[in-house]
Amino acid sequence: MTLILRVSGRVLREEARVSGRRKEEAFLAKIIVVTSGKGGVGKTTTAAAFSAGLALRGHKTVVIDFDVGLRNLDLVMGCERRVVFDFINVINGDAKLNQALIKDKRNDNLFIFPTSQTRDKEALKREGVDRVLAELKESFDYIICDSPAGIEHGAITALYFADCAIIVTNPEVSSVRDSDRIIGILNSKSRRAERGETPVSVSLLLTRYAPDRVTKGEMLTVDDVKEILSIPLLGVIPESESVLRASNTGTPVVFDGESPAGHAYLDAVARFLGEQRELRFLKPDRRGLFRLIFGRA
Amino acid sequence: MAGNLVQGALFTVMVIRAGLLRDPAFDTELAEQVRRSPRFFKNAPVVLDLKAADGFGEVAEFAAAREILRRHTLTLVGIQNALPAQFEAAAAAGLASFAPNAREPSRRVRPEPEPAPEREAPAPLPPASPVGRTRLVTEPVRSGMQVYARGGDLVVLAPVSPGAEVAADGHIHIYGALRGRALAGASGDKDARIFCSRLEAELVSIAGRYLVSEQLPADRLNLAVQIALVDGRLTVTPN
C-alpha cells in the first residue's frame, strides 16, 4: 500500500509499506524530467502545460526539449519561428545560453530551450548537459526536461540529472508497463541513484483519461494504474479535444480557460507545489451529452 | 558406494551468444553488468551459444573465450548449438555439451530436457544446506528488472511488476502482488516454495518445473497463495 501525502516542490517522500514507514527526506527540486518510456502518451503536452503552469504561479521556469531530431516542443509552445540557436549548439559551446533561450510572449517567467532537428540524440553529451543545467539552475526556479520516448541514450540523458520525475502514463497496459520500466531505470541509472543520494522523487500523471471508456472497461482505472506502479499520484488529465487544438495553435493548454485538461494540469501544478486539490474529471462528462442532445458544439 | 551414482538436477545457467565475444562493446558492457550485481556473476557458470557463430573450430578459440569470461568472474562450462567441428573442438577444450547441438555422438537430442524421474529410494545425501543468506528487497521489482538470491532465500516487501523476474536458489517470499515471474529452487532444490500475498504471476517455477499465467488455477488468482512441488507437480494452495 502506498500512501500519498503530498508531492511538492519541497518533496516529501512518504510511503507506508508493510515494512513500516520509510524515512522522510526533503529536498529542493529543481530539475524535473517528464518521461514515460512509451511514445505518444503526452510528455511534450505535459512539459508545455506544466512549465506554463509553474510560470503562471510565479516561478521562473525553463522547459528544455531533449527530443533531439524531432523537435516538437517549440511547436507546442508556439515559438518555432523564433528559434536561432538550440540546446546542442549550447552544449557544444557554439552559442551562449541567453542566445538560445526563447522568452515566452504570454508569460515573463517562462522560457523555452528548443532542440536541434538536424542532429541525433548522440549529440547529447552528458558533461555538456551537466554544464548547461548547472548554469540554468543559477537563474531558474524550475527546469523541466521533455524526454524523448524509449529507454535509450536520449531518454537516459534526460532523466539522469533529475530531482523529480513526472511519469506520464495512459490508462492502458503497455503504457503502464513502460512506465514501470522507466521508474526502475530512474531508481538505478539516475545520478542520484549512482551517487546513493536521496532517490529521484517520482510521481504519476495519468493522461488521456477517458472516463466513459474506463466505465466500459476499455481502459484501466486510476486505481488499477496506481496499484501497479505504486507511486504517488500527481494528477489525472482527461482526454480532451482542446489539447489537440492547443498544440496546433502553439498554446500550452493551461492558457485555455475553457479546457478541462488545462484545469487538470493547473491542479497537478498546485499539488506539485504542495497544495491539496481534489481529483476532478474522473466521471463521464454529462454536459457533453447534453450539448449533443441539443445540437450545440 | 552403491546405487545413485548419478543423479539428475536442473540448473539455471547463463547463456552468452558466441558472436558477442567479438563485439568491441562486449567487454565494457559485461564489466558494467558485473559491477552492478557482482554477487550474481561471481563464479557463475556460462554456456556459450554457437548458433550462427563463425569459427570456433579450434581448441584455442575456446581457451580464449574461457579467458575472456574468466576476467569477468564467469566460468565457461559448456557449449550449445554447435556444428560437428565446433563440437569436437569444444570437447577437446574440456567443455560440456548442452542440448541442442547439431549432432552429438553419444546422446540423443531432446527438444526439452525432461526432469530427472522422482526416485522411490531416499537420496543418499541430503542436499547441502544453503550457504547464501537471505536477500531482502524493499522496493518494487519493476518491469525489466531481475533479482536473484544466489544460494539462499529471497524476501520482497513490495510488488513484483509484470515483466520483472525474481529468482532464488531457496524460497521466495513476496509480501505484495506477484505480477511478473518467480523462480524458486533455481539451482534445482525441489523443496523450495513460493509465497505471495496476491497471485497474478506471468510464470512461476520451482526447480525447473513451471506454470505460465494461463495454466494457473483460476480460483487461486488474486489470492494469497503458496506454490510447492508435490510429487513432481506444481501445486498452488491458498494461504
Ligand SMILES: Nc1ncnc2c1ncn2[C@@H]1O[C@H](COP(=O)(O)OP(=O)(O)OP(=O)(O)O)[C@@H](O)[C@H]1O
Ligand atoms: N489529454 C489529452 N487529450 C487529447 N489528446 C491528447 C492529450 N494529451 C496528449 N494528446 C495528444 O496525443 C498526441 C501525443 O502527445 P505528445 O506529443 O504530448 O506525446 P509525447 O509523449 O510527447 O510523444 P513522443 O513520445 O512522440 O515525444 C498529440 O497529438 C497530443 O495532442
Ligand SMILES: [Mg+2]
Ligand atoms: Mg514528445
